[in-house]
Amino acid sequence: MSVAVEAQGLTRTFGGGRTLFGGRHPAVHAVQSADLTVRTGETLGVVGESGCGKSTLARMLVGLDRPTKGTIRLEGRDATELAGRDPRALAKHIQYVFQDPVASLNPRKTIRQTLEAPMRRLRGLDARAREARLAELMQVVSLREEFLDRYPHEFSGGQAQRIGIARALAADARVIVLDEPVSALDVSVQAQVLNLLDRLKHEFGLTYIFISHDLSVIESVCDRVAVMYFGRIVEVGAARELYAHPRHPYTALLMRSAPTPGKRRIDAEEKPAELPDPLNPPPGCAFASRCPRADAKCREARPPLEPVAVGAIDAAETDGQRAACWHPLLDGASSDNK
Template identity: 60%
Template sequence: MNEIVLEAASLEKSFGGRGLLPWGKGKRSLQAVRGVDLQVRKGETLGIVGESGCGKSTLARMLVGLSEPTGGRVALSGRDVAEMRRNARSELRRKVQFVFQDPLSSLNPRKTVRQILEAPLDNLLRMPRDRRRERVAELMQLVNLRPEFVDRHPHEFSGGQSQRIGIARALAAEPKVMVLDEPVSALDVSVQAQILNLLGDLKQRLGLTYVFISHDLAVVEHLCDTVAVMYLGNVVEHAPAEEIFRSPRHPYTHALLQSVPTLGRRSDPDALSEGELPNPAAPPPGCAFAPRCPRARDDCRQARPPLERMADGHLAACYYPLAREAGKDASQA
């Protein structure tokens, strides 16, 4: 097995709640990430899925050192990311890069594509000017953008083209790891496929490791080797992609799969009723999924179930997991 390049251990992030007033009132803190353990191996694509608001972006930002954890740690090839962020920021940026969901708003509207792509070459790699020109041309070619686009500004591009620029900018640093936060969610479906193909191709050619975040399971199924499912700030299931899709063990993963139409599976829109993700500022006691879980029993509401090994490489956090290959008929068991 390949070495671990990126690792999160007991990772937590709370927002607010610091300014407690002396008389005990104040904003309650919101725990967006509640103790996540993850390992990403070299050359792997890890998919992170879950409903909007479950903490995916907060986790992603900590993984790349864009935001500091309030608990636990992230390690990049064994080195503490928070420490690198303080003492070796450019080295951190050279190793791990982030691709944003909204391509256009992540690009400076006043800069040309050349300026956008040259910035990391200059700042992070200290590349001399003439080499930078060459490298910008290479980057444009890597993401299939026409060379003459290099002197245009972001607003002159479509969403798909903007995302290609965002990807080229991330690649400019020659990172080992790319964390992509819903990189195709803002794009038309036809463009999504092109960008996904491009990402798959780049990964092969450049030997990259991806953390690929998406609320769209169909996207994850085709691109990812392993998948982590998040629910209210926790990873509730983590397994090889084919295993998760064929034999989910956590009732939430099962419901998520049932709710999405994917190749060969019919969707059941009632499998996950919308708007029921609990308030992260006041999580339910015990298992956070209990209020929506068809298998919940009283003891599920007592203590949070730990992430446990169900089979080789297959982890799930549930006291009453689905049987292997239980598939369609889970609520009966």
């Protein structure tokens, strides 16, 4: 299977420059040496809580932000270099759908103007071709054509998100980064948009990178999942495997924390959860202070993201599932976590 996007050692640091007098500004490591492979035609989910760096990662992938270190390869081409030299070429390959659908539309432009921009600038379509494509796009995202001449404030969140998706499709990109595309929507509308995304993917053979904080949404749409914590990918693997047998204690905690309709099942940590200080990150595993399995090694050395196929577990069964943990959960169950 070919690779659509490949990121290696992706790092983004904010701040950290020299001060006027030669001292150093404090630096925040938003994303740290993230390795990511997205196969053509799959949906890769990136899940994590606020501040874990998932949005920064997404912005780097589409060229809205420059990585401090590391490379991104897009269908074999160097995307970071492309972003600086020819952003339009990059935008033809990879597009982005924003979290806040209404804020991502210019309030003073009609939907027609918004959707025509990528067709004209990226695809160089003439007026006649644009008109045909507009009609097609509106049909694809199930919106009436008369909406084209309206302004964003006249739309509900769900409709605005369909327009956002149409804009991403207008560039004919094959890879689409979806940054929390449904978290600003009501649940009934969320399902409409998720179903639409699923249909489009099959219709046009798209590759998705789906960023979300919602575990159940990620589970329902993704083939593979990467879990982020404090700027790092702590676990990655096939969605089914990862959800059934979380190997990293943090993934297991996430699973236990998500409420489910009709069940009283969540299991909260005893101590209130606090993230480490981003200006002064711990030397070892960032999760160690919250982890019931942590020992001295965890606090001193940072665990690498490695395949967890040890002992009783068959390597084939894990399907490349990797976790950055010195003491991964090997029984699959999270019950040994007490």
